[in-house]
Amino acid sequence: MREINRISPYEAAELFTLNHFPNCHGALLAGSIVRGEATETSDLDIVIFDSNLKSAYRESVYEFGWNIEVFVQNLTSYKEFFKSDCERARPSLPRMVSEGIVLRDSGIMEHIKKEANDLLEKGPEEWSAETIRMKRYFITDVFDDFIGCTLRAEEIFIANTLAELVSEFVLRTNRKWIGTSKWVIRSLRNHDEKFADQFVDAFDTFYKTGDKNKVIVMVDDILQPFGGRLFQGFSLGK
Structure with a gap:
């Protein structure tokens, strides 16, 4: 088991973003930490938006005393994830974006957050x-x-x-x-x-x-x- 030597979650998220995605267009810290529901085993959920990426990906790493799950999107791929999440009625990414604390913003986050909030408020499609x-x-x-x-x-x-x-x-x-x-x-x-x-x-x-x-x-x-x-x-x- 790793020795626990943690800095604060917000500081860890900021440093992680700065070190690995210094030129990203937007970044959010989401998950149980943000909701105030963290446990001893909670990790950091970080959502990255970077127009330079060709496709989305997800990665798990350990840095700054934290398990970190990073969800990396470009400025169009997240829309497909929003759509698929809504179709299965499990809005994982919209929820993360909606509740997330902004770490980095080049002027895109307000619009993306509004997209997420609108989808969450609308709810899933009605069953036939x-x-x-x-x-x-x-x-x-x-x-x-x-x-x-x-x-x-x-x-x-x-x-x-x-x-x-x-x-x-x-x-x-x-x-x-x-x-x-x-x-x-x-x-x-x-x-x-x-x-x-x-x-x-x-x-x-x-x-x-x-x-x-x-x-x-x-x-x-x-x-x-x-x-x-x-x-x-x-x-x-x-």
Whole structure:
């Protein structure tokens, strides 16, 4: 394990940018450090904008006592990342740009930040009725497996899949951004604190005690306004 000998995150980000991208047109420090959510293992997320680059890339390095993840864009590539992030409803780069603290600016950052903020405020595209129907079917399939499973080792992983599908369904049917890993619960809390607490409690109860009832009631309540569980009559590609 590396010896911790850190300078401040902002100073480290500025020095890193100065040393490696002295001629960049814009730079931001983003991530958990900026949000005030840093832990002992948090790294620095730095976004670079440089018109001289032919293509975007991502790199991980260790400098100034910090793990640093650098996301390097030119002045057109970021638009494609914005677009793809929005299409998958996981606005990783727009969120970093929106929340980021400006380290370097040649006069472009206000416009790029506005692009990011506008996308975040708009939310993802609305799901079609057919997409909702398909998602209901996939949830039902996993849900039935969860209810019927009697092998503890298997039902743990079925529950993991169910939690991902249900969280996505709740967020997307409300035109909210989704996430993975820690961003699942963060996205749910951004949408509805009360429901997020219910969601955590239901799965936490199952993981601790094996009691599935709270999960079953919650999932049925979520599906009910859309027609409930779906199996009979569903087809795909027919």
